[in-house]
Amino acid sequence: MSSISLSVSERGIARLVMNRPDLHNAFDEALIDELTTACDRLAADPAVRVVVLAATGKSFSAGADLGWMKRMASATEAENLADAGRLGRLMRTLHLLPKPTIAAVQGAAFGGGVGLVACCDMAIASTSALFSLSEVRLGLIPAVISPYVIAAIGARGASRYFISAERFEAGEALRLGLLHQVVPPEELDGAVQGLAERLLEGGPAAQAAAKRLINEVAGHPLDQSLVDLTASRIAAIRATAEAKEGIAAFLEKRPAAWKRT
Numbered sequence: 001m002s003s004i005s006l007s008v009s010e011r012g013i014a015r016l017v018m019n020r021p022d023l024h025n026a027f028d029e030a031l032i033d034e035l036t037t038a039c040d041r042l043a044a045d046p047a048v049r050v051v052v053l054a055a056t057g058k059s060f061s062a063g064a065d066l067g068w069m070k071r072m073a074s075a076t077e078a079e080n081l082a083d084a085g086r087l088g089r090l091m092r093t094l095h096l097l098p099k100p101t102i103a104a105v106q107g108a109a110f111g112g113g114v115g116l117v118a119c120c121d122m123a124i125a126s127t128s129a130l131f132s133l134s135e136v137r138l139g140l141i142p143a144v145i146s147p148y149v150i151a152a153i154g155a156r157g158a159s160r161y162f163i164s165a166e167r168f169e170a171g172e173a174l175r176l177g178l179l180h181q182v183v184p185p186e187e188l189d190g191a192v193q194g195l196a197e198r199l200l201e202g203g204p205a206a207q208a209a210a211k212r213l214i215n216e217v218a219g220h221p222l223d224q225s226l227v228d229l230t231a232s233r234i235a236a237i238r239a240t241a242e243a244k245e246g247i248a249a250f251l252e253k254r255p256a257a258w259k260r261t
Helices: 029-044 066-073 077-096 112-119 146-164 170-176 185-199 204-217 224-238 241-251
Strands: 004-008 013-018 050-055 101-105 108-110 122-126 130-132 167-169 181-183
Touching (some): 004 029, 013 029, 013 185, 029 077, 050 185, 077 112, 101 112, 108 112, 112 146, 122 185, 130 170, 146 170, 167 170, 224 241
Parallel strands (some): 101 122, 108 130
Antiparallel strands (some): 004 013
């Protein structure tokens, strides 16, 4: 039985849904592999414009499955390294997916669940959402997810929540930068759908290029090489058919071609 469901609307809004509600959508090898395969498929499908990552049940994701953790505790270091590598590939694949991604968080997001939220470009949660980087309570550390979570909440926020393992509510996640919007539970689906619809207004190639640009510029020193990099990026995209269509549509006061599909 699959641990996920995947659907794509006629307009290209994909919903990738974790479907282990009885286990609070906790990670095991199967869920990690299925999510990674689905992300690869969505990245390669030109009909997909936006990806919404969601979950069924009360929780978004409780992090690591207890059975999986027990198996890994008795595994060799080499086996643990390979296993961690699979999770690392999932996080990197989601982070680099060349389509806008939205996390829709309806409940608890613990451990690796926080990592999934941080890997998405945008995140909206209900007021009932709850977060925790709880690894140190188990004698572990949130290593694989750390690049994405630290990028989202900063080193100072990570210092508190990586080390204390405290639970924090949606309002604090919003303040930290992990979330972009918090809404009442009954408004979550509508808020996510509204954002997805707005994202359809952007040029798909430009959105992919914008994601690459963020990764290239973030943390880069403000030197001549950065000036040259940004100049080369805008020069290259101005010459594309999509940019020419977008500018022409704006000047002619009509929808661009990608908005009419």
